[in-house]
Amino acid sequence: MNPRTLPYLLLLPATFFLVAFFLYPFFLVAWQAFATDEGVLTSKYFVKMYKHWKFDKALTNTFLLVLAVVPVQLALSLLMATMVSKMQKGRDMILYIWTIPLGISDLAAGLIWLAIFEQTGFLNSFLFNIGAIDSQITFLGYQNKTVIFLAVMIAEVWRATAIMLVILVAGIGLIPKEYYEAAEVFGASRWKQFTRVTLPLLKPSLQTALILRVILAFEVFAVVVALGGTNLPILMGEIYKWQFELQDSHVAAAYALVILAISIAFTLFFMWLLRTPREAQL
Amino acid sequence: MATRRQIQQANGVAEILQGSFMKSVIQKSSALSLVLAASFLGTGSVQAEGVLFWSKQANPPEEQQAMRENVLSGFEGEVDFQGSEPGPWLTRLQAEIKAGSGKIAVLGGLHGDFTTMGDDLVDLSSVDLGDSEMNGTFMELGKLGGGELKYMPWMQATYVMAANKKALEHLPEGADVMALSYDELIAWSKALAEKTGSPKFGFPAGPKGLKHRFFQGYLYPSYTNSMVTKFRSAEAETAWNAFKDLWTVTNPGSTGYDNMSEPLLSEEVWVAFDHTARLANAFNERPEDFIAFPAAAGPAGRGFMPVIAGIAIPSTAPDMDAAKALVAYLTNPATQIETLKATSFFPVVDVELPDDMPPAVKLSGAAIAAMSGSDDANPGLLPVGLGKLGGQFNAVYVDAFERIVLGGEDVKAVLDEQAEALKAVMEEAGAPCWAPDPASDGPCPVE
Numbered sequence: 001m002n003p004r005t006l007p008y009l010l011l012l013p014a015t016f017f018l019v020a021f022f023l024y025p026f027f028l029v030a031w032q033a034f035a036t037d038e039g040v041l042t043s044k045y046f047v048k049m050y051k052h053w054k055f056d057k058a059l060t061n062t063f064l065l066v067l068a069v070v071p072v073q074l075a076l077s078l079l080m081a082t083m084v085s086k087m088q089k090g091r092d093m094i095l096y097i098w099t100i101p102l103g104i105s106d107l108a109a110g111l112i113w114l115a116i117f118e119q120t121g122f123l124n125s126f127l128f129n130i131g132a133i134d135s136q137i138t139f140l141g142y143q144n145k146t147v148i149f150l151a152v153m154i155a156e157v158w159r160a161t162a163i164m165l166v167i168l169v170a171g172i173g174l175i176p177k178e179y180y181e182a183a184e185v186f187g188a189s190r191w192k193q194f195t196r197v198t199l200p201l202l203k204p205s206l207q208t209a210l211i212l213r214v215i216l217a218f219e220v221f222a223v224v225v226a227l228g229g230t231n232l233p234i235l236m237g238e239i240y241k242w243q244f245e246l247q248d249s250h251v252a253a254a255y256a257l258v259i260l261a262i263s264i265a266f267t268l269f270f271m272w273l274l275r276t277p278r279e280a281q282l
Numbered sequence: 283m284a285t286r287r288q289i290q291q292a293n294g295v296a297e298i299l300q301g302s303f304m305k306s307v308i309q310k311s312s313a314l315s316l317v318l319a320a321s322f323l324g325t326g327s328v329q330a331e332g333v334l335f336w337s338k339q340a341n342p343p344e345e346q347q348a349m350r351e352n353v354l355s356g357f358e359g360e361v362d363f364q365g366s367e368p369g370p371w372l373t374r375l376q377a378e379i380k381a382g383s384g385k386i387a388v389l390g391g392l393h394g395d396f397t398t399m400g401d402d403l404v405d406l407s408s409v410d411l412g413d414s415e416m417n418g419t420f421m422e423l424g425k426l427g428g429g430e431l432k433y434m435p436w437m438q439a440t441y442v443m444a445a446n447k448k449a450l451e452h453l454p455e456g457a458d459v460m461a462l463s464y465d466e467l468i469a470w471s472k473a474l475a476e477k478t479g480s481p482k483f484g485f486p487a488g489p490k491g492l493k494h495r496f497f498q499g500y501l502y503p504s505y506t507n508s509m510v511t512k513f514r515s516a517e518a519e520t521a522w523n524a525f526k527d528l529w530t531v532t533n534p535g536s537t538g539y540d541n542m543s544e545p546l547l548s549e550e551v552w553v554a555f556d557h558t559a560r561l562a563n564a565f566n567e568r569p570e571d572f573i574a575f576p577a578a579a580g581p582a583g584r585g586f587m588p589v590i591a592g593i594a595i596p597s598t599a600p601d602m603d604a605a606k607a608l609v610a611y612l613t614n615p616a617t618q619i620e621t622l623k624a625t626s627f628f629p630v631v632d633v634e635l636p637d638d639m640p641p642a643v644k645l646s647g648a649a650i651a652a653m654s655g656s657d658d659a660n661p662g663l664l665p666v667g668l669g670k671l672g673g674q675f676n677a678v679y680v681d682a683f684e685r686i687v688l689g690g691e692d693v694k695a696v697l698d699e700q701a702e703a704l705k706a707v708m709e710e711a712g713a714p715c716w717a718p719d720p721a722s723d724g725p726c727p728v729e
Binding site: 231 | 367369488535538550670672673674676684
């Protein structure tokens with residue numbers, strides 16, 4: 001086999017897979033958002049989406065959720081990653097334990113937290129048993145949208161911080177020890193070392209972690225459905241509603257394109273914000 | 283297929299990389315993939331599964347099980363009963379019809395599901411009903427306004443109220459529980475909240491709760507004698523304000539209730555409205571503790587919504603004779619009684635109900651009879667002719683509820699806005715009015 005063509009041959013199956021199951025459906029969805037069943041181009045589905053009373057709410061809630069969740073996850077995962085990389089013993093064990101939530105599907109994660117916050121859930125039983133409350137509290141009722149929001153936030157942080165952690169741990173492992181030794185020689189404090197050595201050299205990993213996390217955060221769905229039902233409308237939930245309950249795949253496709261546009265915008269933003277000049281690369 | 287050499291090579295690499303543990307894993311997995319490949323190639327055809335009964339009804343797991351074990355086990359052929367959510371139910375059916383061939387032999391759905399797919403359904407007039415006496419009104423509905431019988435009536439149900447007997451002592455003076463008005467219901471619920479310290483009225487407003495049917499078939503007909511036409515009338519405003527009033531003494535957990543059996547059994551809720559099938563658990567588990575009674579009446583009568591489920595055969599059914607035999611089997615009286623036990627949906631043929639019927643059947647049966655037989659009965663049919671737009675039609679009412687009652691928005695403003703959405707749905711579907719709205723030429727108007 002010609003060694004020059006071999007890589008391309010090996011890439012073929014993956015390329016075929018991407019074209020058949022990603023690109024082709026993507027163009028179908030894009031077409032559906034802009035064209036009627038008869039094939040006439042129209043913007044009426046976007047108008048219908050935009051005019052629906054839940055669109056603003058879904059958009060705002062999704063953005064708020066991303067803004068609330070991702071920074072917390074970033075700080076947490078940085079903290080955890082530095083802790084893990086400083087450990088001598090039991091490093092793998094801790095890493096395995098911290099990444100357990102990664103192995104749990106998002107719906108299951110939502111249900112776990114639902115079992116905690118429900119009217120007859122663990123939190124209520126606990127508060128009742130220690131005598132803090134006299135009767136069960138409906139934490140996740142429609143009256144307590146803030147509580148629902150906080151519950152979703154906690155569940156998301158618990159569930160999806162690990163993906164950033166894994167990327168950052170790998171990134172920190174790549175930073176040569178010499179930089180820290182040099183910093184120490186110049187008398188830099190631990191904090192200075194973190195802000196002046198770790199953070200700048202971690203940029204590429206931070207970029208990957210943030211892009212991945214933000215895209216996934218805009219697609220948050222099952223956790224919100226489990227904890228908030230229809231009380232906390234979000235973009236992904238609206239897609240599901242339009243596709244399956246309201247049976248209008250055109251409007252669902254329009255929503256899908258909105259999420260895509262947001263994802264692309266944020267990807268470009270992080271690529272610009274955390275760009276590393278070629279000569280500064282490790 | 284991996285050759286011996288390749289496996290050895292892989293083993294060599296593995297040994298270098300990971301040591302012997304990884305090696306044994308790779309050995310096993312390559313052996314496994316060989317076995318899988320062989321078994322995949324070996325089985326050329328899928329095993330025959332019998333007649334596929336694709337149903338939107340009897341979808342909860344326990345009902346599916348009862349359908350398979352008790353209702354369909356008596357059929358001479360094999361039946362593959364598959365319950366489904368409404369969305370996937372329609373999607374798969376449409377895909378098969380579009381493809382021109384399919385596996386679905388028999389469809390189970392509601393009257394409203396079949397109304398727009400008449401062309402794709404087989405005429406069932408030739409099905410031999412034997413000595414079953416089918417309800418004539420329902421047969422007429424099954425023709426969808428044409429000459430051919432597009433679906434065979436299968437079973438019927440409706441929505442009633444249920445109450446814990448402890449609640450009865452707090453009934454307002456002079457109120458008859460078998461003929462309540464909405465004012466009395468509200469007064470009763472207020473008294474319950476006051477006397478017991480917490481709201482005891484319950485309403486299935488959960489994500490899968492049937493709240494929209496309450497607004498369409500109960501609240502609107504009772505106050506406006508209409509479901510669509512008078513959506514934003516002054517009477518409708520009165521209705522929503524009355525419901526808002528009721529909501530102040532409704533258990534706030536209601537937005538999480540998909541069916542009212544559980545909250546009734548746990549006594550979080552003492553008085554509730556729901557579908558008979560969704561109340562059955564409570565009635566069957568503690569028949570001594572509960573009563574069933576008719577829905578309340580408003581200024582325009584006692585609105586209620588009879589639900590008719592049917593069975594149909596798509597034109598793409600693989601084995602027409604087997605499918606028709608299954609339709610005939612489902613309509614014979616013995617099967618209908620088994621179906622009633624399995625799903626709490628009532629027979630559509632004349633049957634002699636045996637004495638050993640579950641308590642839910644006896645309780646709901648009496649309430650249904652009192653409701654449909656009351657002097658002020660005002661039946662509102664399930665939406666007809668909406669097809670795919672059924673979901674958007676329901677959403678108009680659910681959105682109005684979420685905005686007016688949960689969101690506290692202005693009633694008039696919301697109704698005006700939702701009326702536009704309703705108008706758009708009716709016009710897109712081109713659906714003429716159904717009871718209680720008077721018949722219309724062209725799409726049902728929204729005043």
